[in-house]
Amino acid sequence: MTGERKPRAHATEAAAKVPRMSRELTLRAQRAKQEGKLVAYTFIACAYDEIIRAMDIVPMWTENYAGICAAKRDAQRFLEKAEAENFSRSLCTYALCGLGFDAWRAELGEMPPDAPWGGQVKPDMMLGSGQMVCDPRNKWYQAAQHYMPDVPVYVVELPWPPYEADYDYREVQDYYIKYIVQQLSGLIGFLEKQTGKKMDWDRLSELVDLTDKTWNMIWEAYELRKAIPCPMDTGDAMNTMVPIAFMMGTQEAYDFFKDLYDELQHKIANREGVVPDEKYRLLWGGGLPAWFALNDFNYFNSKGAVFPVETTYRNVEAIYNFDVDLTRISHPLEHIAWRWLKYWTYWYDRAKKRPGSHPDVERLIQYIEDYRIDGVVMHEAFSCRTWHPGLIWQLNLLKKIYRDIPSLILESDIVDISSYSEADTRARIDAFIETLESTRRG
Amino acid sequence: MVNNLRGLAAVDKYYRDYGYRARELKRQGRKLIGYLCAYVPLEVITAAGFVPFRIKGSVSEPITRADTQMETIVCPLVRSCFDMALKGSYDFLDGLVIPHACDSICRTYDIWKYNLNLPYSHLINLPHSADDSSLEFFKAVLNTFKNSLERFAGKEISNESLAQAVRVYNQNRAKVRELYELRKSDPPLISGTEVAKTLVAVMGIPVDEGNDLLADIIREVKQRASVPAGKSARIMVVGAQIDDVALIDLIEDSGAQVVADDLCPGAREYFPLVDVTDDPIDGIAERYLRKIKCGRTYREMKASYREYLEDRFGHIGQMVKDFKVGGVVLYIYKYCDPFGFEVPAMKSYIESLGTPVLYLEDEYSMSTIARLRTRVQAFLEMMANGGGR
Amino acid sequence: MKEMYFAGVDIGSRMTKVVIMDEAILASLVAATGPEQRKLAYKVMEEALTRAGLSFDDITYVVATGYGRINVPFADKQITEISCHARGVGYLLPTARTVIDIGGQDCKAIKLNNGRPVDFVMNDKCAAGTGRFLELMAEGLGVKLEDMGTLSLAAKNRVVISNTCTVFAEQEAVAKLSEGVPVEDLVAGLHEAIATRIYAMASRLKIEKDVAVTGGGAKNIGLVRALEAKLGYSVLIPPDPLVTGAIGAALLGRDAAQQAIKSGLPLVRSERRLQETKFFV
DSSP: OSOOOOOOOOOOOHHHHHHHHHHHHHHHHHHHHHHHHHHEEEOOSSSSHHHHHHHHOOOEHHHHHHHHHHTTTHHHHHHHHHEEEEEOSSHHHHHHHHHHHHHHHHHHHHHOOTGGGGGOOOOOOEEETTTTTTTTHHHHHHHTTTTTTTTTTEEEEEOOOOOOSOOOOOGHHHHHHHHHHHHHHHHHHHHHHSSOOOOOOOHHEEEEEEHHHHHHHHHHHGGGGGGGSSSSHHHHHHHHHHHHHOOSHHHHHHHHHHHHHHHHHHHHHOOOOSSSSSSEEEEEEOOOOEEEETHHHHHHHHTTEEEEEEEOOOOOGGGGGHHHHHHHGGGGHHHHHHHHHHHHHTTTTHHSSTTTTTHHHHHHHHHHTTTTOOOEEEEEEETTTSTTTTTTHHHEEEEOOOOOOOOEEEOOSOOOGOOOOHHHHHHHEEEEEEHHHHHHHO | OBBBBBHHHHHHHHHTTTTTHHHHHHHHHEEEEEOOTTSSSSSHHHHTTTTEEOOOTTTTTTSSSSTTSSSSSSSSHHHHHHHHHHHHTTTOOSSEEEOOSSHHHHHHHHHHHHHHHOOOEEEEOSBBBOOHHHHHHHHHEEEEHHHHHHHHHHOOOOHHHHHHHHHHHOOOOOHHHHHHTTTSSSSSSHHHHHHHHHHHHHTTTTTHHHHHHHHHHHHHHSSOOOOOOOOOOOOEEEEEEEEEHHHHHHHHTTOOEEEEEETTTTHHSSSOOOOOOOSHHHHHHHOOOOOOOOSSSBEEEEEEEEHHHHHHHHHHHHHHHHOOOEEEEEEETTHHHHTTTTTHHHHHHHHHOOOOEEEEEEEESSGGGEEEEEEHHHHHHHTTTTTTO | OOOOOEEEEEEEEEEEEEEEEEESSEHHHEEEESSSSHHHHHHHHHHHHHHOOOOOEEEEEEEEETTTTGGGGGGGEEEOOOHHHHHEEEEEHHHOSSEEOOSSSSEEEEEEEEEEEEEEEEEEOOTTTTTTHHHHHHHHHTTGGGGHHHHHTOOOSSOOOOOOSSHHHHHHHHHHHTTTTTHHHHHHHHHHHHHHHHHHHHOOOOOOOOEEEESSSGOOOOHHHHHHHTTSOOOOOOOGGGGGHHHHHHHHHHHHHHHHHHHTTTOOSSSSOOOOOOOOO
């Protein structure tokens, strides 16, 4: 008896395509290395997807690779290797997995034995990011350099204005935009030096345009999940996040969501839901998933619960819903900067309208209303101090300013399975289902 | 001066009854702005007429109330600070300023804001990078902060008042450096515990009072008769923030001397000065973003990797030389990203200088003190035997 | 010249060990520590003296070590278990360059250079990687603690226990037992989990051969094999793994005495003597 588990069952064909697509990301980087193409370690949500694609740089998505190791339940040895290097086990476990892998690969001079999917290749450069998204984005690759001192690191800062009571973000947005554009320009300068080629600005504009269209397509597809019964839930979304996070700026990503949109339309027409007897509609209100335990979503499903909507990895809004007409911003870097800023400040105005509110909570409220939500689930992953502080407070605030909706906080981690107890998690889910049931009745 | 106490006696009072002076000032009608971390520009707060007050935690107080609002996976120092705030230790605060120093500090801003519900709060959105465009951005961020404070103060902050604040804080920093000079002798004229307490005391009082206090202490310590050189190990403590003497005490109780540090409050925070510039915001921005050498600021690699380590950690090497340090205690909290990621590089750099390193990962609590004691003693034993690389 | 005798007292959280030596070991005792460490220290010391045929006045120097080392008032010096284990292993197994000590409630790894400790790591916070973990698991599975090791060797299909928290790991193990998984497979999985934690901790030192294993854990054959599997080679185990620290403590006492003789300085001793009062069990 080993750590094998039944893989999570998919509700949509789209989601079922993803494992192959995900694997292709790692293999593509390996092929690129063999073909002498430049490979960069990259992070998601850094607004540089179009830039690297326009310059033919092949991304090796380190967060994806760590997620894969976790899903295959083969991350522990890499975490332990990082620990042997004196990295604290409390650090971001995407980073620990990646750093352990890199340290091991550097030590051996080749891939660690039986590396999942052949392993993550040594990159030619590492592209970090900074400011609001998270600390590991500017510390991880710097730490990795200790094992690859010949690989340059470039960090691009991508801030957004904080939500404050005594000023409106529009008062500061101009200098934020200016700064983001400068930072992205700096990145382009770095990439031009690495590649020996100049940026093809026309191509970049095309990719920016394609990305806008893809954002709209994703948003529209996900909005279809409002249907009752819900045709696709968060379990699948944790797969469909792959093209969002790792393939943005490609035709493949756009086509994927077009297909998903069509599929969902079809399911809705046939009243096909994720579960035959949909009893509870839940919002995944925050927290990165436990990649080694995605079939907990099936467990929820087996109790008649579905997740029509989630905040995690839904990193898009419909461009046409912004209060700035992005189509009029033709300079690709300005366009990217405005799209970035408007995405991250999207809920600010709504929060200003409700006393004591906050943008994160407004987003929850909107989803609760639009998707007809009965309860909110959060996942507190111990190793991520970016997205997980604030879950308790958000729930408290939500209940204070909106309504006393049932909620559940699950606790484990993104990659480190030693923090996870299936028995305990399922017990909590059971208790939550009972609460939902009694709320429904009462 | 407090209760007719001066110098180190006053420090003792301020340390043990942290907030004592702040409460007095509040009664006198002053407004106090609480802050976390060394990245808050105190010059701006002081120029606005407010008294900056550094929020600290308590290693002996178990965290009980914070957990209902703040996740336990956050830096334990931040959690302890929040717990103390919820328990009313900082009820005299009129406002809260939080810098974007690290995720634990910046991502809990809303939890602080909504729970303390103070009349004023502000997040200073520092960039992580220190390149030219980042510096310009930071200046704009500082001006936003300045405007925000002006609105709260109901009056403008003039360039002159800023320039004056810069002068006074530079004096403050120079005094601390002078105090540190008294640690260079063998044995040092002032103990590590005394320095740690002094810096904590200074954190909680207005800067001009801090200057007087430091001047008194320097005078007091200089008058001490010099003691013949002992055989005790000379230890440097490197870490994020230590606002309590527990660890320093432990090291000195074990027979060593803490003679130097790279800490906040400590040398990291106090040694860099603000350059005098026409627009004081320029000098202030430069000091906080570039001159303070902390892992939260991403420094670009300009040349070789070895030179990169020298750029990031060279100031530690310099201090090891200047203060004749025999061993370094690297004291890092669990759940600390900016420092946690740096440990292998930092440790290898310090060891490459021939200085042994004891790496301690700790919570922020007295409950671990026995475990720390064993490690510190073992390290000192190893150093005495010429071991420890 | 007067014969010199040295005593080492190692008060661990579970077991108290006393060793009396001159050139060889004259007496060696192990007793359960219990809550009253001070009383026990006296009692065990008395017993050791009796066995050695000596009185307290014959002892030249006493070194106390271990978790309870401050509770030995008659000790002349307190030295950490890191230095003592290093010294003990240096004496017993001179080729060892790494020591892994697996105690009841803590575990540690020490790097040696010419018998002197140069680096160390400890885990004294988390049960995973200590004897305590096995104790709890043995209870949960209804197995005798002393049988756990041999039982693990009988496993045909070792179970993977992924959770290192003792509470969750026990839940997981007990659940699997009720599903019909053979107990030896579970026990092997538990040993593997501990060995993994120990190996991860020790790896922070860049382990070098020969590796010596000491402490109660060294007596668990299953754990030793699991550790050897991770290392890829055999380990060295001293004849009585529990008293390594006490031996090292006594030797450090001898070192101190010899140092005093060499330097001509007096050997500074504690003022407390061993009290004559009898204590009850």
